[in-house]
Amino acid sequence: MLATLGLHLGLCASSLHAPEAPAFRGPEAVAAALEELSRESRGALALETIATTREGRPVVAATLALPGPAPAAARPAVLVTANLEGSQHAATELALEVLRELLRRRDEPEVRAVLERTAVCAVPLPSPDAAARLLRRPLVESSSNARPTDDDRDGRIDEDGPEDLDGDGEILAMRVPDPDGPWVVDAADPRLLRPAAGAPPGAARFRLLEEGTDDDGDGLVNEDPPGGVDISRSFPHEPEPRGPGSGPYPASEPEARGLLELVLARPGLQAAVTYGAHDNLLALPEARDGPPSKRGEHRVAKKDLELYARAAEKHRELTGRKERPRGAPPRGAWHETLYFDFGLPSFAVSLGPGDPPDVPPQTDPSFVPWRPLDHPTLGRVALGGWRPYRRGRISAADAAAMAPAQARLLLWLLGSLARVEIDGLRVEDRGGVYEVRARLVNLGAFPTGIAQGVFTGRRSPLSAEISGGGLRILGEDARKTIDALDGGASRELRWTVLGARGAAAKIEARLRTQVLSTAGFELSTGGSL
Template sequence: MKHLFRTVFFISLWSPLLRAQPAPAPPDYQNHAQLSARLKALASRSDNAAAVESIGKSLSGNDIWVLTLGRGKATAKPALAIVAGIDGSHLAGTEMAVELAEKLLSSTSDSIRRVLDTKTIYVIPLVSPDAQAQAFAKLRFERTGNARDTDDDRDGHLNEDPFDDLNRDGQITQVRVEDPTGQYVPSKDDARVLVKADPAKGETGRYVLVSEGTDTDKDGQHNEDGEGGVAIDKNFTFDYPFFTPGSGEMPVSEPENRALLDFLAKSPNIYAVLTFGPYNNLSEAPRFDRAKTTKRIITGLLEKDATVGEQVSKLYNAQTSLKDAPAMPATKGNFAQTAYYHHGRFSFSTPGWWAPKTTAATPARRDSSATAKPTPPATATAAKGGDDNEDVRFLKWADANGLTNVYVNWTPIDHPDFPNRRAEVGGLVPFARQNPPVRFLADNVQKHVQFVTALAGRMPRIEIVNVRSESLGSGLHRVTAQVVNRGLLPTGSELGDRVRWVPKMKVELKLADKQSVVSGRRIMLRGPMAAGETMDVTFLVSGSGRVTLEAGNAMTGVQQQEINLK
């Protein structure tokens, strides 16, 4: 009888998984198939101003698309790359990247038309489609890993301890368990949010906080080895987090990472990268730290690049007017830093949207409502008050805007790992905090259109001026000219000149038959030119007819000036 009772108990516990109903997907966001159709339709009606192609496939075989915007030959013009969907839980970035492309193509603004005529914009909206697919699955949870089976807890088994839907709502939140050894207490600003107890304020912990599920493999950890293998934004080369769950066996081990880095390496015209993701170096630019630049491995912006970062940050804040950005430091092995430190491009990153602070008075919720974000307890919010706590801020904003279904009320359950203790399931629903209903993104998209247009307008612009040819007799001619950077940004990053992944600035005098350079270097290579910097060039040429002076590189565009030898 005891054996029969135990069997019935576990059947009743696990039957929610069998009866779970799919939770609604985040409002109005699109799955990979819908996104693919949207991009193809956008290209087909663009009047030859856009083209879409696959740059690779995910582990599950989903295409990773690039939408190329601009008129004329794309590879012959300086370019910006806009990248999103590297973190699979950040659906808003993917949506904003596509909406930004749509607005650029449909605009009648002279400044935007000029950008599309003189620049190329590559939009890669979804680098990690396998992870993002979890937002539209029957069981929804915030997933950053791709489809690779992994052994995150190093016990010799793959994916053996996944999430469990204990309250049968089709989504994974959290479990709080009353325990005198717990570290968490309800926030005084909103009891739906759990924060770490602060002993300095006389607080003692009340709850243990774990992800929703059970300890399937009985190793004392919950859901540490489930679906969602390698997190793409942990698998890039800069500051790679070795031996960290989710980072993979080695840098760039995944086809998604390789597709993106191969595209970057094969596109020397990309001047800068803008990433939509959960890292922000635009609202506040990283500061120059000499100690980080004098080591064998550079881990900080070089001084001239830090100055550019401050300039672009001011431009971003002026164009978007977005205030009160939460702290979003860079994670190890992410793309935005790899694009700068290892590929030498200026690299900027922003989430694009965050819950704004609201001044509307919202009474603190009682403890019957929902709580913290659906992430493992190791990353749960520390003890911060009011709008300094991102979950409190988001819930206050959601309340002010009448949003429902953004959190789950605490529901008591019988949890087999915590017998005879009060355990409850609840918390912010997956994807809610970073991904508002799509209608709330429109204003921010327009602000980022303004920023991208302004940034493109400040990119380096090479001109050849004050050209002069002087006859010296006996078939000799002195040719002089000045090459000037008319843009408001340098022709490349200072670090790019060191890593050698970006082309040098090149000045070349092209000759015809029976012409030769007697004095001066016919081809000159140099590092970046600062904004407004001028370079004087002189050649002593033997011969007659015409010569052509070229200056620039793939990231600036190459300018030509024909010169008659008089």
């Protein structure tokens, strides 16, 4: 086919770039890197497959915890997820390097103290089928997994994808001359297009299309490419029904479902960090008063925003980053679902330059100068523009360089999580009945449940229950509940019980199903803690 195109390739030698993709690991290499980290971790990094994709790849969760009094699954934990998009490969690199950095620093006393008490649950590559597109040729930028979809709803599946018309191994953009087109060439930098509105009359207008042809003869180019669902748009908070990449319904894909079920299975998770294209630390989310509205809600509760502000300050202090963040997250975003539906403080960390500059440097090899091409049906067009996976991206080396600061942020977060202990337990003999007083203390800086967690019931209630052989609780319930205990706060609870002197009893503090602390005592006057 190429022979019939009569190609007019760009003429200057510099535009004949090598069709090399950015140097990132593919999913198999990421899996191998995790295996290797786990092997070398002396038991500190445990791997678990949480889903298998349509193309048969495992989605792996890695739990990092140093040996300590409680098993990893029962500890306070932070979830680290990276590259939901499948096209943000630097985010996967960052997650791997953060794990490596934590393991490297495991013997430092302050790191050890935190990692003996808490755990990190990391999913560095939740969308491996989308990520695998980096290894295919021609190279085409996409966040879609392999689910066959009828994007244009014409009854045919994946029938009109891009074609590499000039055989350079990459799918670029096409400027198609069109008197009704919405774009004109920018006067200052002819590599760029500007909206046609306000352009001088007679200025040449263009449509901008992805490199390819109209395979199914419907008049549209590349409107139903192979795949798929973009996992980063497929979560239950405010999904966009029938939106691009959003899938037939939220969590329709095993990758997304695996993540949701992972969070449900880990009641110890108290916060989340997501590495990828979006950010809520460089610019904080809006605050709201009162409960969230049912639809269109993206504001966090005012009380929760204080936590976000503290995390943002720490982030700034550790990274020095101040750049302008990118635009709003897509609908159905993972980090928003974690906050709005699961009630977790959920921080999003973007990688690389902020809002991508509209004007790439003239020498930037990520941008291919426009050159003429005779298209089989559209006539003479120009081919060029951003190379796949380049716009607004950083390199693997730059991602790795972010890891030390991000590991410090994670350690700060782990050290700040709520830690409830039963303190100051007192038993008084009141003439045949005993008064038992126990103080619940949150030794952490974060509350046991943020406002959104209490609202949804996912992080509430905190409870303490007294039990013991032959104990009779007088006048009230054995189990007392508190919506949430703020960081550094304490609350005294009191029971009046009837029982034999010397009888063994205990008080257990729980956050829903998770046991936080247990204190045993005897029915006799005095404090046992």
